[in-house]
Amino acid sequence: MAFEAVATVDQLPPGERIVVEMGERYIAVFNVDGNLYAIEDVCTHDGGPLGEGELLDDEPQNPKVECERHGATFELTSGKPTFPAVVPVDRFPVKIEGDNILVDPENPL
Ligand code: FES
Secondary structure (H helix, E strand, C coil): CCCEEEEEHHHCCCCCEEEEEECCEEEEEEEECCEEEEEECCCCCCCCCHHHCEEECCCCCCCEEECCCCCCEEECCCCCECCCCCCCCCEECEEEECCEEEECCCCCC
């Protein structure tokens, strides 16, 4: 495992997201009501930036992000997409250690 710090806890309060460059990947990290999710910042339909998408949290246990390009949604918990995307987005391990939020970009879930 290769966890790396991407932000401090203070930098990513509930309702916020950040996009970080980790090696050759861009990863979007979301804080939804205190739960952290890390996904590739690339829509599997046509490359839209998911970190800029609207967060859909009408189902609190199953938050989704909507790609702003053509409207596909992705479950943050599973990566599962809706049309027009058909391929799940990669998800990554994320955890808190001390004051830091860490992501492992080398071992997609
Ligand atoms: S690029 Fe995301 S829905 Fe088309």
